[in-house]
Amino acid sequence: MARTSYPALRVASIALLIAIWAALVRFGVYRFGFIPSPWSVLVAAAAYVTDRDFFLDAASSIYRVLAAWGASAVIGIPLGLLIGWKRWFSELTFPIVELLRPIPPIAWIPAGILFFPQIELSVIFICFIGSFFPIVLNTIAGVKQIDQTYFRAASCLGANDGEIFRDVVVRGAMPSIMIGLAVGMGINWMALVAAEMIAGEHGLGYMIWESYSLARYPRIVVGMIVIGIIGAGMSAGIRFFGRKMVPWQRSLIAS
């Protein structure tokens, strides 16, 4: 397939998108009249990012996401490694993982609020559920796909179980763990926005919902864009970190 590319088109593409948005709103096609225009969003953005609330919201959202992500990594990675490595452990615990996995993190919102009387903890819990499963499942897959040759090579060079775990299981699963962490972060943001909308106080998701309630519509779009930018930044950070962690496999975490 030809790998021709049209760089000018890419710029045009984004310009066109904004132009269509502006036109739809300007001429009020169908119900686009209710949607804020690009210009009003720009004005609202200028006001919001210089506001103290912006830093408060952003900081509390980032804090919640990082806490949940960290917790699910700390619990999920060892759990996944053990499930992938030891058959008896897998047979004992994996059915539970399978049982809970189909429940989307959003469905945990009422339960989360019930479990933890503090809003803060329940939001973090809901985010935790979001990233926990991708991390566990990718870690398991990572261990399972390690070629048996490496286990054999280690054992015939004299490694015991602990050393095999350290030098083969953990390191062999690392590329897949990194993917799990990246995917988990994405779902984390999704769960966060839902949890903050429904249950939160402060935070960017809450801000979006509050702007809706207070009919400050352009702010909704500002909030969406801010979430997008922070989320993309964090994903880039994880990819960077991932490349550092798996220097032997350069292209793996490219996307």
Place this chain on the structure above:
Amino acid sequence: MSSAGLSIRHVGKIYMSRQGWTQALDDCSLEVPGRGFSVVVGPSGCGKTTLLNIVAGFDDLTQGEVRLDGNRIAAPGASPRPGPDRVVVFQHGGLFPWMTVLDNVCYGPVIQKKMTAAHAREAARRMLASVGLSGIETTYPGDLSSSMRRRAEIIRALIGGPKVLLMDEPFRALDALTKSVLHEFLLRLYDREPYTIFFITHDLMEAIYLGDSVSVMTTRPGRIKQVLGVPLPRPRSHKMLGSGTFLKLKEQVTEAVHEEAVKAFMAGERELAR
């Protein structure tokens, strides 16, 4: 009885699965004398690799026994463990992709606590240099050519001084030129210091060119059909590939193996047709 070398006696192996039984090996006997180079050839799926896995301790046997330098290392019920006295060079390469070449080579000595990390590094560097592999110590295996990877893996296997080197079709899937480079490499190492080598392949030329003896295995259940001595002198050189002795031997081995190969091939097709 307590002579040096690897001794495989009447080894049998039955696999069990949900479908039932498969007999992979049946009464397999083979002697690899100390510092000898023995090659086993046979069609794919004949159980060569099973035999090697039993010797290495990756698999257990259901009959017979395996002795190394007179000590029994595998017998039915006595579940063997892989150990640094029998190091394997793997079919698809067994260097850890997540470790640099130097860390790979040091891995055995460090893990066995034979040397300190610093010592091991020094020894590994020296060993790599002695075979013309200096300059790649901090490289990851994925960034090396396939020939360099194989050589580094052989060095990793040899650095701890194993009692026997087990080579499981190590040059499979390499192109002809790379293969002949590696043949010279292995022969030169062997000429310098003969190790006990148990080598498995399905490449007949390779078998004759490298080995002191070539054992032909039957198709499943695997059994040793014939053992042929290779009277070519050492050091070997690729000029010998055209010698009368070589050609004569090649004809003999080809004949013995071809029959088995056709049998295995037909069996394989029949199995697929079901």
Place this chain on the structure above:
Amino acid sequence: MSAGRVEFRGVTKRFGTKQVLADCTFEFTPARFTALIGPSACGKTTIIDLIAGYERPSSGAVLLDGKSVDGPGWDRLVVFQETALFPWKSTLHNVMFGPLNRHAARREAERQARAMLARLGLEGFETKYPHQLSGGMQRRAELARALVNSPLVMLLDEPFRGLDAMTRELMQEYLLRLFEEEPVTTVFITTEIEEAIFLADRILVVSNAPASLKRVIEVDLPRPRDLKMLSSRRFAEIHSKILDLMLEEVKKAFAEGAGDAAEVIESYGRAARSQSADASGEASRDGT
């Protein structure tokens, strides 16, 4: 029987600034089996791509029966390195694909396809998908998919690579039999010297990148051939001649600074040198 003559007239091929083929002039004679042999990644595959019409020469001309090749066509069919059977079609439908594209009647296409599969020993496998076949069967099915179109030229790009030595040997016998029954112009790429001699009438030894013709070697072993010939004196002579030529190539690559070639030189060089001196030298170095 003169159809299927492929000519290269001063063909040069560049990808960007990298020259892959340099001034190639040779021809593939009708109904003859020609093997191309050379170091890996030396540009052999480009020669196939040019004949098949996937690439166009940067200068010079590739001619089929006097007409310039423009674009792929069923008169020049390729059997690829890794199998290119369509995994989503059954064996039969893979083989029928070509005839159907030429608007053959479905019945007729099926009849031809079944006959061709039978000829290659694949009766009973018509409804199987490629992944249900063994490696050797996949290669045969792919041969069938090409041969059913009765192409003027068969292009085989290391078709048996990755098969184990014994299956490979059997595949070579299959190919020989097919060729000897119905000779068509065949271009066969390989890195295995033995394979080239066993199969071909002529061997073109290709020099390292940029590829050009280094030497043509006529293989005068009689046909029909059999495995016994692999151990004949004549075979060994041709073998060592080609090996020497190829080593020369690798040496040249070394002079140009290619990394992997250094290894070849080194090991061959040392093998030739006195072993004892080498060994003692190493021993003293190890001792320190």
Place this chain on the structure above:
Amino acid sequence: MAKVADRVLNEAEASSPTPGPRTPPVPVSRLSLGLRAASYQLISIALFLLVWWAISTIPWAIRIPSPIEVVSAAARLDPQTFLDDMILSTWRVGLGFVIAAAVGIPLGIAIGYSPLVRDLIFPSVELFRPIPPIAWIPLAILFFPLVEGMIVFLTFYGAFFPIVYNTVAGVSGIRATYIRAGKSLGASEWTLFWQIVLPAALPVIFTGLHIAISVAWLMVVAGEMIANRGGVGAMTWQAYQTTQYPRIFVGMAVIGILGYLSSLVVRLVARIIVRWEQ
């Protein structure tokens, strides 16, 4: 089967030089292997229920109703409204998912196939990617006059991106040799597309559909909780609001089961259509 084994063992007896104890292979039947796996699963689930129950009895742990309360709450539900909720949610997911597939697959194919379309459309699509679909809820409420439209839009939007991305990956990742082989064998552009490009991309497209259906369920739950107008998401949320806590868990279980079943359907369809893969 047994006969072969006997023979083998007899021969082993006769020829083995080993003086040590020999353990003849213990036959493992299919049944006992199956039982073993099943028993582990049962133990696993029992363990889970036990821990759940234990937590529910500890006063200072998190507040959670016991499994028994949840089961009895499920039994006390009005079957008609319960069924209506399930059907409504499934309908919303299904509709959004089908629209997403109908739009996303052709778009993905166009982006993957033509560099022109790719450069014209893909940058804009990329721009939307980092914004979590849930953040669209307020705008969706503004835009759609009816709750129904808003929820279906959300499921559509959630399912859309995985479908587009995987279709693009599937189409642009086709091995070049398939295209080359097709061209050599005389395929027209039309044949090339329908008989080579599309089937080659199908497995990856189905991966996208599989991801999409679970995102669609996530979106429907979020939409229903906020809109509070019917569906299992709303039912779960109302259970919380009316402090009927055990019902929350009934709702979660139902969402889980429906989500699981619908992804099973996608997988089944995939197995029927992509029947050439193992």
